[in-house]
Amino acid sequence: VEQMKIYLDKLEYPKMSVDSNSIDMFWLQGPSRINQFQQIKFLGQFYQKKLPISEKTYKKVREILIISEEDGEIISGKTGLSITDGIDNGWYIGYVEKDDDIYFYATNVDEKSDIEFKTFLELRRSITHNAFIELKILD
Numbered sequence: 001v002e003q004m005k006i007y008l009d010k011l012e013y014p015k016m017s018v019d020s021n022s023i024d025m026f027w028l029q030g031p032s033r034i035n036q037f038q039q040i041k042f043l044g045q046f047y048q049k050k051l052p053i054s055e056k057t058y059k060k061v062r063e064i065l066i067i068s069e070e071d072g073e074i075i076s077g078k079t080g081l082s083i084t085d086g087i088d089n090g091w092y093i094g095y096v097e098k099d100d101d102i103y104f105y106a107t108n109v110d111e112k113s114d115i116e117f118k119t120f121l122e123l124r125r126s127i128t129h130n131a132f133i134e135l136k137i138l139d
Contacts, residue, residue, distance in 0.1 A: 010052045012045070014038060028082040039093050039106035047095060047102065065094060073098045073138060077105070079124055087111060092124035096137060103137055 001020050008016045017031045026032050045051050049058055065076035077094025088111035096103040107128045111120045132138040 011042070013042065028080075029084065036106035036108055039091075040104045043093060043095055043104045043106070047104075067094070071139070075138075077128075079121075081121070088117070088120060090120065090124045092128050096132060098137060101137075103132070105131075107131075 001018055001023055004018050004023060004026075008018065013034065015031075015033045016026060018026045022030050022032075046058070046061070049055075051058075062076070065078060067075045067077055069075075074097040075094065076097070077092055080091035080093070082089045090109050090111070092105070092107040094105060096105070105128055107124055109120075109123055109127065111117070115123075129138065
């Protein structure tokens with residue numbers, strides 16, 4: 001627990017609540033919180049290699065995050081899901097590399113009672129992708 005708290009501080013991940021009972025789930029359940037702007041700040045620090053992690057770790061995580069590569073566009077990201085008081089909360093965070101530009105994103109959606117769970121899971125990605133098309137970042 002103490003080691004996790006030290007690394008969360010080093011990584012400047014605010015408002016994370018970790019104890020011996022939550023060490024394996026603190027980012028999914030409980031009082032830990034992060035907003036979209038904090039996620040994007042973290043992604044920017046990761047992308048610019050400003051985090052206290054090794055070059056080997058940077059390289060491996062960047063490889064893991066790649067979702068698609070085509071026509072000079074690289075989409076990298078990670079989904080996340082938590083449940084609080086029976087309400088699903090979905091994340092989709094990452095970045096798009098296109099030509100010489102980089103676009104960071106952090107999409108956060110709550111489930112509505114009248115939507116199927118499978119549809120809800122896909123919404124994180126489709127909302128984000130549609131926003132990039134609307135902004136003419138992706139084709």
